[in-house]
Amino acid sequence: MNRFYSETKVPATKDQAWFFLSDAKALTGMTTFPKVQTIGDTRTYAGNTIQLKVGVPPFFVKWDSIIPMVGKDAFVDVGVKVPFPFSAWCHTHRVEERPDGVYMIDDLIYKSYLPKVLVDLFILKPMFQQRKQAILHHFSS
Structure with a gap:
């Protein structure tokens, strides 16, 4: 298994950051490549299945994740049906308040x-960098 870690300091309160993060609809505005469309119930609660279409129009593939755990300021999504190049996906989302701000x-x-180096360099790093910019823009507006 491989690991990828990213954090973003946000100009918001912990509650504002959690409210934004806890609905998968935020993905549609945060992610421009690949483009993400949500289907059905997008709320984050234990047992919910989040259904996405991911890709570059007009070519989309299904991505289904289940939310097995929601805790105080954190939740986990586990890919049930994930697109190539992934064969497994477990993503922990957290909001932390630190002395220097909210992350x-x-x-x-x-x-x-x-290989991990290709996935990180060409898929995950650009995707999460773009999301970081979208999150900062969202909270700066």
Whole structure:
């Protein structure tokens, strides 16, 4: 299994950051590549299945994740049906308040058909960097 970690200091309160993070609809505005569309119930609660279409129009693939755990300022999504190059996906989302501010944290454990260096460099790093910019823009507006 491989690990990818990202954190973003947000100009918001912990409650504001959690409210934003706890609905998968936020993904549609945060992620431009690949494009993400949500289907059905997007709320974060234990037992919910989050259904996404991910891709570059007009080519989309299904991505289904179950939310097995929601705790205080954290939740986990586990990929049930994930697209290539992934074969497994477990993503912990957290909001932390630290002395210097509030942070949104993405801690991802994944398995891939491609080498970690390629997945991190060409998929995850650009995706989470773009999300970081979208999150900062959201809370700065």
